[in-house]
Amino acid sequence: xxxxxxxxxxxxxxxxxxALADGYLHPSExxxxxxxxxxxxxxxxxxxxxxxxxxxxxxxxxxxLTLAVIYDTFKKxxxxxxxxxxxxxxxxxxxxxxxxxxxxxxxxxxxxxxEIIDIDAQIRQS
Numbered sequence: 001x002x003x004x005x006x007x008x009x010x011x012x013x014x015x016x017x018x019a020l021a022d023g024y025l026h027p028s029e030x031x032x033x034x035x036x037x038x039x040x041x042x043x044x045x046x047x048x049x050x051x052x053x054x055x056x057x058x059x060x061x062x063x064x065l066t067l068a069v070i071y072d073t074f075k076k077x078x079x080x081x082x083x084x085x086x087x088x089x090x091x092x093x094x095x096x097x098x099x100x101x102x103x104x105x106x107x108x109x110x111x112x113x114x115e116i117i118d119i120d121a122q123i124r125q126s
Contacts, residue, residue: 012033
């Protein structure tokens with residue numbers, strides 16, 4: 001199941017997924033994401049509104065489908081290099097560390113994301 005037609009929107013989805021992994025969007029996590037959005041959307045004039053829309057869209061999907069969305073969307077963007085996908089994974093640490101503590105649910109979400117990126121890399125090599 002693919003929800004995003006462009007890679008920046010998918011990255012924003014991943015950022016939100018990671019921020020909400022512990023069930024709560026901490027204000028410092030939001031600030032980190034808004035800062036990262038400067039690079040994702042350099043021409044966006046209202047990042048806060050775009051962020052709020054993306055959070056609402058994230059909440060609207062069935063949570064049991066989230067990992068399928070991530071996996072299928074990584075496959076869709078097969079032209080994006082593994083190194084860029086892995087860089088996105090490392091950026092997730094900024095988000096989960098933003099509130100000063102890393103919950104077990106956030107660790108699990110990071111590990112699952114790493115598995116999906118690694119699986120995607122293996123499929124591309126086949």
